[in-house]
Amino acid sequence: MILLSGGTGTPKLIQGLRRLIPDEKITVIVNTAEDIVVSGNLVSPDLDTVLYLFSGQLDDTKWWGVRNDTFSTNETLKKLGINEKLMIGDADRATHIFRSELMRKGTSLTKATMQLSAAMRIRANVLPMCDEKVDTMIKTPQGEMHFQDFWVGAKGEPDVLEVNIKGIEKAKTTREVMEALGSDDKVIIGPSNPITSIGPILALKEIRGILSWKKVIAISPIIGDAPVSGPAGKLMKARGFPVSSLGVAQCYGDILDMMVIDERDTADENEFPVKTVRFDTMMTTVEKSEALAIKILDLFRDIG
Ligand code: GDP
Numbered sequence: 001m002i003l004l005s006g007g008t009g010t011p012k013l014i015q016g017l018r019r020l021i022p023d024e025k026i027t028v029i030v031n032t033a034e035d036i037v038v039s040g041n042l043v044s045p046d047l048d049t050v051l052y053l054f055s056g057q058l059d060d061t062k063w064w065g066v067r068n069d070t071f072s073t074n075e076t077l078k079k080l081g082i083n084e085k086l087m088i089g090d091a092d093r094a095t096h097i098f099r100s101e102l103m104r105k106g107t108s109l110t111k112a113t114m115q116l117s118a119a120m121r122i123r124a125n126v127l128p129m130c131d132e133k134v135d136t137m138i139k140t141p142q143g144e145m146h147f148q149d150f151w152v153g154a155k156g157e158p159d160v161l162e163v164n165i166k167g168i169e170k171a172k173t174t175r176e177v178m179e180a181l182g183s184d185d186k187v188i189i190g191p192s193n194p195i196t197s198i199g200p201i202l203a204l205k206e207i208r209g210i211l212s213w214k215k216v217i218a219i220s221p222i223i224g225d226a227p228v229s230g231p232a233g234k235l236m237k238a239r240g241f242p243v244s245s246l247g248v249a250q251c252y253g254d255i256l257d258m259m260v261i262d263e264r265d266t267a268d269e270n271e272f273p274v275k276t277v278r279f280d281t282m283m284t285t286v287e288k289s290e291a292l293a294i295k296i297l298d299l300f301r302d303i304g
Contacts, residue, residue, distance in 0.1 A: 002027045002180060002187045002214075006197025007034075007046035008063045008229065009221045009283075010190025011053050013296075015060070016289025020297065023054060027125040027180040029207070031192070032109065033136045033165055033200035036148045038084050039077065041096035042103060045086075046197065047113060047128055048095055055120035057091070066091040085148055110174050125180060129201045132171040136196050137164045138235075147196060156231045160238040165200050173206035181210045186300050189218035191228070191281060194251040195235040202252070211255040215303045217296055218252055219281055220245035223262040228282065249274055257303050260296065 001021055003010055005028050014028065028050050035044045045064060052058035052066055059067040069089025077084060088096070095116065102112040108131040117126050136147035140158035150156060181187075192198050202208050222245050227233050233243040241247035245261040249272050256274040261267060262281040269276045277299060283289040 001025060002029065002184050004029050004031075004187065004189045004192070004198055004201050005046065005050060006031050006190075006192030007049040008192070009219075010188075010192045010197075011049050011058070011063065012283040012289055013188070013190045013219065013292060014050070014053060015286055016283065016291070017293040017296075018054075019286070019290045020293055023123040024125075027127065027184065029127050029129055029177055029180070029201060031197045031200055032128045032130065033134045033168070034147050034196065035133070035135075036085065036146060038086055038088060038096070039082070039093075041093065041100040042109075043086060043088065043096050044099070044109070044128065047126065048092065050126050051095070051113075051116060051120060051122065054117075054122040054124045054126065057120075065089050086152055108174075110176050114176075125176075127174070127176050127180060129173075129177065129207070130171040130204060131174055132167060134165060134167040134171050134200060136200065137166050138162075139164065151231060156234070160231075160234045163195055163199075163235050163238055165203055168200055168203045171204060173204050178206065178210075181207070181214070185215055187211060187214045187216045188296060189216060189252065189256075191219040191221035193221060193227070193230055193232040193235065194241075194248050195232065195239055199251070202255070208255060214255075215257050215300060216255050217258045217260065217299055217303075218248065218256050219260045219292070219296070220248045220262065220265070222248055223265050223281070245276075246271055249276075258299055260292075260299070 030050050031046045057066045059065045069091045099112045109128045137144050138150040139162035221227050225243050236243050245265050245267050249259050259274050259276045261276050263278045279295050
């Protein structure tokens with residue numbers, strides 16, 4: 001099973017899916033367009049969340065960082081006058097140092113992630129979407145800013161005029177991602193932000209091309225007219241999509257075989273360009289994530 005993932009909605013689904021499928025049969029292609037260097041080390045928020053999930057370290061109350069982490073370095077830096085852009089825990093920082101030390105020696109992000117996975121005894125195949133640096137830039141009335149400056153620094157408050165995924169046109173799909181896609185038929189586009197988490201992955205032409213002949217099921221992160229959490233609504237609007245599950249379907253276009261929307265969603269199924277199925281998609285417990293994962297596996301059987 002292959003999943004396209006950001007750092008919150010899809011990892012919630014993976015938490016349930018892992019109860020049904022062994023980790024070694026799961027590949028996760030992870031968004032890296034929100035990555036940022038903090039205090040000299042590369043933070044890859046979505047990759048980190050997925051790695052911590054599979055290694056049993058994730059703080060799944062926040063969906064980022066290591067459970068029970070301390071913030072000694074971050075606090076000491078603050079006393080010295082350095083306010084880091086992101087709250088980075090001490091154990092979390094060790095991950096960033098591990099990754100960045102390898103990359104400073106010339107290792108690619110993919111290989112560094114594979115080494116991190118091995119060191120964390122992860123059996124799933126966790127892959128960054130690409131090795132090149134890609135930056136999600138948010139154009140606001142106050143100027144253009146990195147996604148992290150918009151979402152963490154400015155708390156997502158500025159109006160969004162445009163979203164640009166800088167560097168994506170030069171990014172290439174890696175051999176590892178191509179191999180994973182070549183060896184599995186089923187792809188889940190998890191309930192992640194369609195613009196800043198899934199958008200960059202699908203903007204890689206080879207990935208999008210291959211997905212058009214795979215069995216692809218997407219789960220909407222939007223219920224009714226609002227996302228469950230995060231800035232997806234504002235960003236979809238800026239890209240000209242309606243803020244609804246239909247807007248998510250339009251965002252993904254013809255690569256979808258099926259779309260799961262929430263049972264509370266009032267959208268008209270007849271308006272969708274793809275077959276839609278309703279289910280409870282609010283993953284407030286692991287049991288609910290598992291129930292959604294069971295449903296998705298059933299749907300793949302229906303697709304045949
Ligand atoms: P990010 O990288 O932290 O932005 O995380 P993702 O892109 O992976 O996930 C953010 C999206 O997950 C948001 O658009 C939310 O609406 C969606 N989301 C979070 N929890 C749930 C849930 O329980 N159910 C559904 N359907 N969507 C969810």
